[in-house]
Amino acid sequence: MKPLYSSLLVLMALLLDSMCGPVAAQGLRPQVELPDEPVRGAIFRNCSACHGIDPYAYFALDRQGWRELIDQLHQDDNSVHLNGSDETALLDFLSEQFGADSIAFPRVYEAPTVTETFTDVEARVFMDGVCTECHELRVFKQRNTPAKWRDLMLDMRGNGAVLSDVEMEKLVEWLGRVRGVEATR
Numbered sequence: 499m500k501p502l503y504s505s506l507l508v509l510m511a512l513l514l515d516s517m518c519g520p521v522a523a524q525g526l527r528p529q530v531e532l533p534d535e536p537v538r539g540a541i542f543r544n545c546s547a548c549h550g551i552d553p554y555a556y557f558a559l560d561r562q563g564w565r566e567l568i569d570q571l572h573q574d575d576n577s578v579h580l581n582g583s584d585e586t587a588l589l590d591f592l593s594e595q596f597g598a599d600s601i602a603f604p605r606v607y608e609a610p611t612v613t614e615t616f617t618d619v620e621a622r623v624f625m626d627g628v629c630t631e632c633h634e635l636r637v638f639k640q641r642n643t644p645a646k647w648r649d650l651m652l653d654m655r656g657n658g659a660v661l662s663d664v665e666m667e668k669l670v671e672w673l674g675r676v677r678g679v680e681a682t683r
């Protein structure tokens with residue numbers, strides 16, 4: 499093979515790879531809002547001395563799972579001793595907001611490649627179903643690159659929005675196209 503031809507092939511392979519390969523969102527961290535009383539107090543009294551509450555979003559567990567995780571993580575220094583009412587409040591909160599049916603915030607997120615795309619109507623119906631549980635559709639107030647939209651949607655999952663990786667990528671594709679920085683409508 500001629501050198502020029504083969505280096506062109508390599509270049510093409512690299513380009514294709516960067517277009518189709520999994521997109522890893524980096525430097526992304528969950529942000530968990532401090533809950534109201536009585537959970538807030540339980541957290542201040544028992545947890546805040548050592549670390550923040552954001553990492554809670556890395557887990558999706560039922561009540562029993564949360565109880566075991568907290569025991570396990572802190573058994574070395576035997577530092578966490580919850581009294582009855584603090585434990586109840588905290589486990590209620592954790593198993594409600596980060597329960598077994600929620601989606602854990604990924605430590606490293608690799609976007610799946612999606613082949614189907616949303617039409618405008620499908621995107622609208624999807625968002626009406628998933629997003630309006632918490633707020634009106636804020637996506638029409640801003641324009642972002644696909645990467646920024648992905649970060650935002652991962653952030654929404656941290657807030658408790660329930661959407662699978664594939665659903666999220668379909669939405670990110672649509673948002674990047676229709677609410678992208680260069681879109682004209």
Ligand code: HEC
Nearest residue numbers: 541544545546547548549553554556568571572577578580
């Ligand atoms: C005395 C310090 C201390 C206190 C108090 C404490 N933690 Fe921790 N926690 C740690 C340390 C150290 C780790 C890391 C342990 C490991 O990774 O093995 C940790 C890890 C965690 C993690 C996992 C974080 C991750 O990124 O995987 C969670 C969730 C957690 N703690 C929840 C709690 C909760 C809920 C409370 C209050 C009930 C609490 N912690 C109180 C020291 C503390």
Ligand code: HEC
Nearest residue numbers: 625628629631632633636637650653654657658659660661
């Ligand atoms: C479980 C509740 C919940 C769901 C469901 C939810 N969000 Fe949000 N959203 C929030 C909260 C809380 C904020 C404000 C804090 C923040 O930015 O994380 C927010 C803020 C936003 C913002 C503004 C953020 C900024 O910094 O500009 C956008 C855009 C947004 N949401 C889009 C969406 C979309 C799209 C969906 C559906 C796929 C969705 N949200 C689903 C809770 C939710």
